[in-house]
Amino acid sequence: MIRRPLRPLAPVLSARDRGENPDAVERSHRREREEARRDGARVRAEGRLLMLGLLFVIAFGAIGARMAAIATAEAAEPRTADAGAAILGSRADIVDRNGRILATNLPTQALYAQPHRMVDGPRAARALAAVIPELDAPMLLREFTDPGRRFVWLRRRLSPEQVQAVHDIGEPGLQFGPREMRLYPNGPEAAHVLGGVAFGREGVSAAEIVGTAGLERALDGRLGDPAQGAVPVVLSLDLGVQAAVREVLGAGMRLMNAAGASAVLMDAVTGEVVALVSLPDFDPNVRPAPAVAGDPALSPLFNRAVLGVYELGSVMKPFAIAQALDLGLVTPATRINTRGPLTWGRYRIRDFRNYGPELSVTDVIVKSSNIGTARIAVQIGGERQQAFLRALGLLDPLPLELAEGALARPLLPRQWSEIATMTIAYGHGLSISPLHLAAGYAALVNGGTRVTPTLLRRDTPERGARVVSEATSAAIRAMLRATVTRGTASLAEVAGYPVGGKTGTADKPRPRGGYYEDRVIATFAAVFPAHAPRYVLVVTLDEPVETSGPEPRRTAGWTAVPVAAEVIRRTAPLLGLRPEIEPAAADALIRVRN
Amino acid sequence: MRGVLYVLACLGVMGLAAWAYRENYATQQALGGVGRLQDEIARLRESLAMQRAEWAYLNRPERLAALVALTFDRLRLMPMEAGQFGAIGQVAYPPLGAALGPSVTLSSEGEEGL
Numbered sequence: 001m002i003r004r005p006l007r008p009l010a011p012v013l014s015a016r017d018r019g020e021n022p023d024a025v026e027r028s029h030r031r032e033r034e035e036a037r038r039d040g041a042r043v044r045a046e047g048r049l050l051m052l053g054l055l056f057v058i059a060f061g062a063i064g065a066r067m068a069a070i071a072t073a074e075a076a077e078p079r080t081a082d083a084g085a086a087i088l089g090s091r092a093d094i095v096d097r098n099g100r101i102l103a104t105n106l107p108t109q110a111l112y113a114q115p116h117r118m119v120d121g122p123r124a125a126r127a128l129a130a131v132i133p134e135l136d137a138p139m140l141l142r143e144f145t146d147p148g149r150r151f152v153w154l155r156r157r158l159s160p161e162q163v164q165a166v167h168d169i170g171e172p173g174l175q176f177g178p179r180e181m182r183l184y185p186n187g188p189e190a191a192h193v194l195g196g197v198a199f200g201r202e203g204v205s206a207a208e209i210v211g212t213a214g215l216e217r218a219l220d221g222r223l224g225d226p227a228q229g230a231v232p233v234v235l236s237l238d239l240g241v242q243a244a245v246r247e248v249l250g251a252g253m254r255l256m257n258a259a260g261a262s263a264v265l266m267d268a269v270t271g272e273v274v275a276l277v278s279l280p281d282f283d284p285n286v287r288p289a290p291a292v293a294g295d296p297a298l299s300p301l302f303n304r305a306v307l308g309v310y311e312l313g314s315v316m317k318p319f320a321i322a323q324a325l326d327l328g329l330v331t332p333a334t335r336i337n338t339r340g341p342l343t344w345g346r347y348r349i350r351d352f353r354n355y356g357p358e359l360s361v362t363d364v365i366v367k368s369s370n371i372g373t374a375r376i377a378v379q380i381g382g383e384r385q386q387a388f389l390r391a392l393g394l395l396d397p398l399p400l401e402l403a404e405g406a407l408a409r410p411l412l413p414r415q416w417s418e419i420a421t422m423t424i425a426y427g428h429g430l431s432i433s434p435l436h437l438a439a440g441y442a443a444l445v446n447g448g449t450r451v452t453p454t455l456l457r458r459d460t461p462e463r464g465a466r467v468v469s470e471a472t473s474a475a476i477r478a479m480l481r482a483t484v485t486r487g488t489a490s491l492a493e494v495a496g497y498p499v500g501g502k503t504g505t506a507d508k509p510r511p512r513g514g515y516y517e518d519r520v521i522a523t524f525a526a527v528f529p530a531h532a533p534r535y536v537l538v539v540t541l542d543e544p545v546e547t548s549g550p551e552p553r554r555t556a557g558w559t560a561v562p563v564a565a566e567v568i569r570r571t572a573p574l575l576g577l578r579p580e581i582e583p584a585a586a587d588a589l590i591r592v593r594n
Numbered sequence: 595m596r597g598v599l600y601v602l603a604c605l606g607v608m609g610l611a612a613w614a615y616r617e618n619y620a621t622q623q624a625l626g627g628v629g630r631l632q633d634e635i636a637r638l639r640e641s642l643a644m645q646r647a648e649w650a651y652l653n654r655p656e657r658l659a660a661l662v663a664l665t666f667d668r669l670r671l672m673p674m675e676a677g678q679f680g681a682i683g684q685v686a687y688p689p690l691g692a693a694l695g696p697s698v699t700l701s702s703e704g705e706e707g708l
Contacts, residue, residue: 496676
């Protein structure tokens with residue numbers, strides 16, 4: 001654009017000629033220029049307004065179009081999302097520590113009937129009763145011919161053969177609903193750990209599976225979480241070891257004429273339970289109904305290893321001895337007065353037989369002297385004893401991943417008097433479960449750190465709080481080993497695996513107070529290999545009688561010990577333990593000075 | 595000149611429209627394919643779970659013990675014992691002339707002293 005000057009020479013000159021003010025020329029030019037600028041600005045503003053309006057129209061149009069599309073379109077699931085999740089297996093599998101399946105799901109069909117859609121109700125009732133014998137034909141006939149019924153559940157689970165047979169009846173009023181059933185492929189192995197399931201809320205096309213007992217109930221939230229349905233829950237159990245323990249324990253129970261038996265095999269450092277057996281047991285696939293009459297402790301559903309709290313007898317002695325060693329009250333060689341009977345008020349404490357005037361602390365354990373242990377317990381005192389047992393976790397419910405775990409509550413004396421201190425030291429007056437005992441022994445022998453039992457595999461071992469010193473732990477290991485080499489548990493020698501342990505024989509309490517004369521609970525708590533314990537085994541037999549001798553023998557040394565020895569002989573190679581020659585005992589004895 | 599540009603732009607728009615139309619249907623077809631594949635994956639997963647359950651059922655300890663008893667005269671399988679652990683030094687070298695022939699017997703049938 002050619003800029004026009006405000007005072008062009010020609011008009012100014014001609015204005016001067018005409019005698020006009022040349023400033024008027026400049027003013028008129030200024031006005032023209034101002035008007036042109038204003039016109040331009042208006043056009044630009046109009047353009048901007050138009051553009052803005054257009055944008056608004058487009059935006060609202062897009063929103064409207066989307067709304068119309070949503071309103072008129074049919075609803076559909078997004079199909080590309082979530083390709084990884086399993087369609088089947090809404091409930092997670094349970095596997096053992098090596099990945100072998102302990103519990104999984106199977107698709108199955110539930111059967112229901114819609115009588116108003118039936119072509120020939122009576123014929124369907126007859127044919128169905130023939131195919132599924134559990135159904136009652138007259139009842140079916142009544143249901144199918146009742147005009148008021150529109151829907152009736154018939155069976156929750158059908159086998160594939162039964163599904164085909166029902167299809168063959170050809171009755172349109174018989175319908176199937178897809179179901180998942182929980183399958184325990186190993187039958188009764190680990191039945192008490194796994195527990196059981198039942199159908200929760202039910203619909204035609206699906207049913208919720210909820211745990212009713214054991215692990216299935218305790219971990220119900222995790223197992224039923226759809227986000228983790230494809231990730232199995234890994235247990236600490238080893239199926240092969242579990243099966244071997246169950247087989248040996250069952251044979252031992254029959255051989256010793258016992259009413260029941262339990263075994264706990266636990267990793268001494270991590271607290272992982274490698275095998276947990278309670279006999280008699282049951283098949284979780286056909287879980288029996290809970291007993292309504294009689295003693296619930298005799299039901300196969302009763303988990304003796306976890307729920308059975310008993311006064312376990314002399315197996316408790318190492319706890320008192322360990323505490324006395326740890327406090328520096330005694331050394332393994334200290335002589336303890338064992339002259340009996342020990343009279344305390346109206347109580348008299350006796351030994352199984354007279355062991356002479358005095359024994360060393362080691363021999364108190366080896367020969368299992370009640371009097372010697374009671375005397376040591378008096379030195380410790382009730383308060384310190386209680387604090388020690390609590391630190392070991394023996395006075396609290398088990399923190400185990402079982403629905404029943406919280407029920408495994410130890411029975412404490414009402415008043416922790418001095419006589420209670422003495423009797424608890426040798427295993428009477430305090431009732432704990434075999435699993436408590438295993439955890440306590442693990443803590444004593446593993447170097448002295450607390451062990452929390454668990455049923456889930458732990459990949460990183462973590463040490464618990466210190467309970468006793470390393471030296472005390474070593475001394476206890478030597479004493480437990482001596483009990484096997486020259487004491488009450490001499491039948492526990494296993495070739496290749498040095499075993500240490502302590503026996504316990506406790507009279508069973510009568511339901512109405514007092515104790516039975518001829519019914520005992522025989523317990524053997526073993527650790528192996530004794531010099532560097534990897535595993536703790538607790539075997540408990542309920543009312544065993546060994547009848548090979550001239551008179552029946554009931555002590556643990558004759559009943560629980562040989563069974564435990566056989567369990568160790570079978571399971572130690574399965575656990576990958578190489579047989580080893582134990583280091584000379586002298587080395588161990590030098591190290592135990594406190 | 596301007597007319598040519600208009601024609602070219604129109605052709606371009608038509609071409610793009612045709613391309614978008616084709617892509618739309620290709621996408622829908624691919625989505626359908628994905629759906630079918632997912633149905634198949636679900637079916638395969640289901641049969642996999644079934645096979646796993648069957649494998650676990652066939653390998654249950656009870657049945658394996660029964661099989662061991664059944665084949666005892668041929669296989670003579672016994673529970674593992676402490677004496678079966680050995681050191682690598684206890685394994686003898688093969689005799690010098692004995693090359694590993696093609697006839698390696700994988701069955702222990704007929705062998706002595708297992």
